[in-house]
Amino acid sequence: MTQRATTPADTPADAPHRTVLLRRGEVHSPADPFATAMVVERGHIAWVGSEGAADAFADAADEIVDLDGALVTPAFTDAHVHTTATGLALTGLDLSDAPTLGRALELVRAYADRRPGDRVLLGHGWDAARWPERRAPRRDELDAATGGRPLYLSRIDVHSAVATTALLDLVPSVRDRDGYEDGEPLTRDAHHAVRDAAFAAVTPAQRTEAQRAALARAASLGIGSVHECGGPTISSPEDFTALLELAAAEPGVRVHGYWAERDVARARELGAVGAAGDLFVDGAIGSHTACLHDPYLDAPHTGTAYLSAADVAAHVAACTEAGLQAGFHAIGDAAVTAVVDGMRAAAEKLGTARIRAARHRVEHAEMMTPETIAAFAELGLTASVQPAFDAYWGGEEGMYAERLGADRARTLNPYAALLRAGVPLAFGSDAPVTPLDPWGTVRAAAFHRTPEHRVSVRAAFTAHTRGGWRALGRDDAGVLVPGAPADYAVWRTDELVVQAPDDRVARWSTDPRSGTPGLPDLTPGRELPECLATVVGGRTVYVRPQE
Numbered sequence: 253m254t255q256r257a258t259t260p261a262d263t264p265a266d267a268p269h270r271t272v273l274l275r276r277g278e279v280h281s282p283a284d285p286f287a288t289a290m291v292v293e294r295g296h297i298a299w300v301g302s303e304g305a306a307d308a309f310a311d312a313a314d315e316i317v318d319l320d321g322a323l324v325t326p327a328f329t330d331a332h333v334h335t336t337a338t339g340l341a342l343t344g345l346d347l348s349d350a351p352t353l354g355r356a357l358e359l360v361r362a363y364a365d366r367r368p369g370d371r372v373l374l375g376h377g378w379d380a381a382r383w384p385e386r387r388a389p390r391r392d393e394l395d396a397a398t399g400g401r402p403l404y405l406s407r408i409d410v411h412s413a414v415a416t417t418a419l420l421d422l423v424p425s426v427r428d429r430d431g432y433e434d435g436e437p438l439t440r441d442a443h444h445a446v447r448d449a450a451f452a453a454v455t456p457a458q459r460t461e462a463q464r465a466a467l468a469r470a471a472s473l474g475i476g477s478v479h480e481c482g483g484p485t486i487s488s489p490e491d492f493t494a495l496l497e498l499a500a501a502e503p504g505v506r507v508h509g510y511w512a513e514r515d516v517a518r519a520r521e522l523g524a525v526g527a528a529g530d531l532f533v534d535g536a537i538g539s540h541t542a543c544l545h546d547p548y549l550d551a552p553h554t555g556t557a558y559l560s561a562a563d564v565a566a567h568v569a570a571c572t573e574a575g576l577q578a579g580f581h582a583i584g585d586a587a588v589t590a591v592v593d594g595m596r597a598a599a600e601k602l603g604t605a606r607i608r609a610a611r612h613r614v615e616h617a618e619m620m621t622p623e624t625i626a627a628f629a630e631l632g633l634t635a636s637v638q639p640a641f642d643a644y645w646g647g648e649e650g651m652y653a654e655r656l657g658a659d660r661a662r663t664l665n666p667y668a669a670l671l672r673a674g675v676p677l678a679f680g681s682d683a684p685v686t687p688l689d690p691w692g693t694v695r696a697a698a699f700h701r702t703p704e705h706r707v708s709v710r711a712a713f714t715a716h717t718r719g720g721w722r723a724l725g726r727d728d729a730g731v732l733v734p735g736a737p738a739d740y741a742v743w744r745t746d747e748l749v750v751q752a753p754d755d756r757v758a759r760w761s762t763d764p765r766s767g768t769p770g771l772p773d774l775t776p777g778r779e780l781p782e783c784l785a786t787v788v789g790g791r792t793v794y795v796r797p798q799e
Contacts, residue, residue, distance in 0.1 A: 269294055270314040275306045277319025281732040285769045292738040295790035326730050327476025327739040328690035329720025331636045332615055332680030335480050336491050339462025341376045341684040348377030353385040361397040372453035373403040376684050381651040388437050389414050404450035409536035409685055412437040415446050423449050439541055444485055463495050467505045470688050471794035474741030474783040481529030483512030496523050504793045508724055516570045527571050528579025528613055532558045534587035537655050542584035549657040555584055564594025572602055578612045585619035592627040608632030611725055618664045629673040634723045636678045639696035640686035646701035666705045667697055678723040679716035690716055691781055695774040709751040709771050738790040745772040745781035
């Protein structure tokens with residue numbers, strides 16, 4: 253791709269009003285499966301078509317971009333992100349790649365040495381299920397590694413954490429709270445209280461630095477929009493509104509805010525598009541807090557229920573009446589059942605048509621059954637899901653199998669069944685739980701560890717582009733057709749193919765007679781596409797630095 257290298261800082265102020273012609277590439281558009289050129293005008297797609305026809309637009313263009321064979325696609329939408337926490341992991345202590353407990357403690361010690369002025373040390377990403385020691389860091393080990401300073405370390409699923417003695421001492425009566433057990437990771441109320449104390453020490457400057465870092469990383473990966481999942485048990489109103497204000501004031505990735513609180517008026521007051529996101533019905537499988545019908549294989553209980561079906565029904569009714577989306581975090585099968593039962597109760601009160609029209613959503617929705625899948629379709633619920641969860645923890649010997657047993661683990665994240673039933677899918681990362689990685693997410697869905705749950709690359713790509721916009725109630729975006737917002741990314745990649753999810757048929761086809769726009773070959777082991785530029789609303793928000 254050749255053009256004048258631009259950045260958000262030097263992009264002309266009238267960039268969204270300029271006419272840009274992109275040509276000599278591959279444009280992924282259902283309007284023309286053989287398109288090689290595209291015109292952007294006033295922040296929207298004006299035309300897509302062939303190279304020959306592009307000549308007619310050249311004289312009127314303010315800028316002509318020679319794609320030099322590059323691929324242009326809609327920008328990705330990450331439908332579930334915790335932006336500040338993601339930025340803190342990017343700029344701070346990230347243990348997600350630590351291969352052992354010993355290495356994690358070394359990283360903690362080095363981080364504490366580098367940050368002598370921090371009031372509280374913050375870290376994320378440890379996962380004892382992936383370590384040979386098979387246990388979380390002990391408090392005395394963390395006290396020694398930090399020199400007795402306050403430290404908060406969230407587990408990779410952020411539903412439990414470990415902390416130093418100095419941090420616990422800052423939280424009154426923490427040892428009497430639900431979820432505190434001496435020598436074990438913090439969960440439930442104890443975890444929330446300690447997390448609140450840790451995040452209260454983050455200064456506004458640190459918060460802004462983290463938010464900018466997260467949004468810049470997203471743009472560099474071809475992500476044009478994120479759904480911020482905030483809430484009073486996740487961040488703070490100040491964090492949420494500061495992020496929305498930052499995104500509105502500076503060119504960059506679009507931020508659509510969801511506020512997970514049952515106070516619908518409060519969500520509207522904060523500028524949220526829905527009282528949704530991580531409104532917890534349960535916790536997470538890795539922390540043994542996802543709510544199950546039957547006990548965990550490796551623990552003598554069924555997890556934690558935070559909301560009942562009656563609570564769900566009341567919230568859905570209130571949101572529907574207020575014209576806002578409702579949504580819930582539900583992972584375990586008992587939690588998903590509670591959501592379905594509550595949604596049905598709200599539908600009995602308000603009518604199924606009103607519930608469907610509101611496009612309420614469920615985050616994660618991992619432990620599904622044929623009955624709950626059918627209910628999602630009936631009620632028009634969007635499943636906001638994270639395929640990287642299966643890549644991280646699925647499989648015969650993964651964490652899911654350890655917690656649930658192989659038979660139950662094989663039922664998790666049934667994307668193919670959801671699509672067959674007509675359930676809308678929106679893909680995301682839940683960053684920082686798993687990294688911002690859109691092509692990796694598409695690959696994880698297409699090559700699910702359980703073959704019967706796989707979907708085509710095309711279906712997965714649609715869920716990660718158009719699906720996020722549809723989850724917002726926008727059917728006109730996330731696709732490169734005339735009239736759509738000019739949110740797109742430019743990629744360096746190899747030959748384009750059409751991949752199928754079923755090993756009984758050809759895994760790919762390059763036959764142009766199919767009339768199906770191709771996508772990169774995402775077969776595991778191959779290099780993922782490299783983002784050359786990201787454009788949002790006609791404004792360039794990322795250009796890959798010159799080598």
